[in-house]
Amino acid sequence: MASIKDIAKICGVSVATVSKALNDKKDIGEETKKHIKEVAKEQGYFPQYYARAIRMNKSFNIGVLFIDEAASGLTHDYFANILNSFKVTAESKGYDITFINSNKKHKKSKTYLEHCRYRGLDGVMIACIDFYNPEVRELVESDIPVVTIDFEFPQCLSVISDNAVGMRKLVEYILSMGHKKIAYITGDSTSVVTDIRIKGLKDTMEEHGIEMPESWILPSEYRNLKKAAEYTRELLKREDKPTCIIYSDDYSAVGGIAAIESMGLKIPEDISVAGYDDIFIASQLQPRLTTVRQDTERIGMKAAEQLIKLIEGHKTKLSPPSIVASKLVPGASVRKLEDQ
Template sequence: MITIYDIAKIAKVSPSTVSKALNDHSDISEKTKQRIRKLADEQGYFPNSHARSLITKRSYNIGVLFIDEANSGLTHAFFAEILESIRLELEKGGYDITFISSGFGGHKDASFLEHCRYRGVDGVILACIDFDSEQVRELIASDIPVVLIDKEIEGRSSILSMNYEGMKQSVEYLIAEGHTEIGFIHGQRNSTGVTERRLAGFYKAMEEAQIPVNEKWIMTGAYYAWEPTYECVKKMLTMDHRPTALLMPDDYAALAAYRAVDRLNMKIPEDISLMGYDGLEISQAMSPRLTTMQQNTKMIGSLAGKKMIRLIEYNDQHEVIYVPSQLLEGKSVKKLMK
């Protein structure tokens, strides 16, 4: 295996100069850095992770804490896309990922923070977790750098999808298509505040359009769970006076709505218009193709990974970064005559 001493011999410089060039130190010229890096690539040099850790005092290991309420794990389509984007971004920076849990390795009473200390992680990215839990609060309050996804906490860095704006835009789209009788089956309220932001966007769009809200058409379903949404859709569509359009908690829940509509011998969008949220690949395979608000999962994950690296390597300032969504127009919304 080629070492920095071999590179130093070929380049006719000291091993410390090679090390500085490969680690982008500022006390050698850019021309020397480029020459040494080019030689390292040509010789197939690959850094020894243990040696690198000894030099930098880092483990190059990032913890990921992800536990969703539906217990779907890595089958959770929305967060699976975010996690994959995080992984790719961290790997580009030379970092590996460790999934954080409690009760690891036979230590059944160990906390999330204790697992992080045990693994020696340089930082932790938290997504789809109960941010109100004592263990999570303990981890966030520790000296380990953290990046939060879809949760804002003062003094910590967060990557937030623009849920308020996304839902407001969804309602405005339905109104533009002629719908004034709009129902909303939202997800359960949790510690992230996502549901509250979407509800606020819904009510604001209706208020600005001067359209009264029928509170009977506002129901609590669930994110990534069929049964609650299915029952809500069935209940709403069997009312004497039902809405012309329904907003779903997410695209996965929209599948339940499609089944409920079919079992009631109704059709989409002829009898009821439906609109999803997330913009998952599955939404574009539904028939009719689902109109949905697409969250930019690749950007959310990439920004989380980049921010984590900056916090670790440059002691970057904490900030809240907002990620916009975009409308994916399908065939599930009927245009009403005005």
């Protein structure tokens, strides 16, 4: 591979001029810059990132700690979109992405912090994980810059989708359609997002003077089609049935919809349904699913930008959590009721 000195010799210019051209400096002519870049490309020259990393005491590598208990991995629509946005933004700023080993089946496997040290990571983004895990807390409390998604630690950056407002918007819409009997098939009980959404549901119902029976909040799991279907059947077999069922996510709603149809019922004529996330499948369902859109692109972008600013020392102290707004997406799956 050609060196910067080789490029300078071929072009008949100084090493400093080649360096300026390859770094898009403005104090050399555009024609000279273009010629130098063409020669560098022909000679197979690539910037010496390793030397740059050594000089700056950085690896230009950011870790991603992502564990999905449902084992859906990167097919997890919500987090896959966040991760893609995070990756694109980080790479645009010269950083590579490394997934941190989460395989704990082997006794000799490294802790999360040890893995980060071993890889020399400049920072870490944490998403979709048990934030109460001691290893996660050890990493968060270390000197490695960290940003979390949908969870707040006082000692690190966080980017949070506004689940409280998102749930409020959804419930208020359903109430405006005349529904008072609303059930909620929730996500994982260990998730802080689940707690926030349940509170948002209860508070909104209470503000409208409607009692929310605890028996209409059924603890399930995110993206669990089977459990969503089972709880849906259980709700619809009750003597006092809800008129609308909210699912923790759109994927779970698919399981609920399948159960409803298997019982010979129609949506929204016999039962109304709503989801959360506005993943692609929500727009393909018939009728179109009423849901809440989370701005995954902005969440991933902000997480990468803030983490890189912290890594590069542009922030002297941590900022409050970045709250990313969500948007109600009314579909045709919630029927307008007459006074109940």
